């Protein structure tokens with residue numbers, strides 16, 4: 001067995017045990033139905049403890065990949081049927097006005113109803129909270145800086161935080177001038193400012209399909225139109241479709257997740273990201289890259305932002321700390337080299353500045369190394385939760401349900417078989433105190449009536465498992 005457990009690895013030790021079993025299955029060393037090595041023998045071979053191997057085996061059992069037989073041991077499951085990925089949508093024929101506010105409002109109400117299991121909200125931080133570390137940092141900032149930490153801050157942001165962000169980009173191989181960066185109230189404000197820098201009412205914005213509903217709501221409230229470009233479950237936005245649209249339509253800007261998308265969780269490969277920038281710069285269409293999930297990757301490395309490939313400075317990068325440590329701090333940022341003066345003017349008019357104490361705390365949090373330490377644990381936990389949730393969905397939902405396999409982030413996208421109704425499921429689930437995000441809010445043209453999004457970015461519990469099973473049961477009832 002050419003496999004060693006390494007303690008420097010990004011994964012928990014027991015996850016490496018899981019990987020080993022999967023590797024043995026893939027290489028045929030272990031055949032379906034065959035007995036796995038005993039806990040003791042594998043522990044001795046890998047120089048890890050018996051409880052570590054047991055934890056790995058128990059997780060595999062929970063995922064349905066192995067079976068425990070009383071007084072006998074663990075056996076490789078007989079068959080593993082991979083769930084199909086959701087299908088790619090067809091390219092739209094025209095831009096459309098967005099009218100989604102009423103259902104979005106109901107989804108928000110559901111999420112914030114006390115006692116509801118919040119599967120409908122994308123709040124990955126809840127899987128591994130940084131609350132205690134952040135609270136300590138904030139107390140330190142307050143005791144050192146006093147009143148100055150709760151004053152109005154500079155309009156474009158707290159300089160040390162801007163420098164920290166520029167340094168992080170430098171680590172990714174991207175040189176950012178802090179003067180091109182504005183701190184905002186979350187990524188949502190960054191996206192709103194970016195849109196207003198490059199487009200006006202009536203203009204058409206190319207969006208990915210399915211698209212995060214906050215972007216659709218923004219387009220609606222700014223009186224713009226949306227043109228949906230299908231996402232491919234593996235590679236992100238479909239570039240051939242995008243080019244076809246550029247040839248026939250006047251598109252004012254495109255907003256795309258250049259790495260990990262919400263709700264599909266696809267991770268655009270580097271060559272596609274580069275090609276996307278080249279294509280958009282060729283057709284002189286500004287790219288607004290939504291980069292909020294990029295730090296929550298499950299691959300070896302974080303994606304390099306599309307900003308790095310821009311030659312004409314027409315890429316605007318929008319991101320935040322909402323998905324990585326503190327959504328309630330409402331601290332985000334935008335990098336807008338060509339549009340920086342407009343961006344600052346709009347920021348000043350909209351909200352003057354962002355919370356100084358929160359920016360100060362985050363800047364110290366990054367400088368101390370706590371941010372990166374926390375992120376490492378958060379990514380590991382999210383990956384674990386992803387596999388658990390996918391396994392329960394596979395076991396509980398009707399046959400032929402399609403499930404995304406997210407490459408990062410904290411949400412699953414599920415497509416019910418033909419004739420399924422995810423908006424009905426949303427209303428039914430609420431009567432059982434479970435919130436989900438129905439597919440209808442992810443498309444202005446109601447493309448995803450059979451789909452819905454659920455979040456594995458939460459504190460895992462028996463109640464969460466039961467809620468997913470209940471959703472499966474409700475979905476089954478639609479076909480009886």
Ligand SMILES: Cc1ncc(COP(=O)(O)O)c(C=O)c1O
Nearest residue numbers: 186187188212262292320322332
């Ligand atoms: C894809 C995407 N972009 C932007 C945002 C907005 O982020 P923030 O909370 O920082 O405003 C979200 C939040 O859910 C999101 O999922």
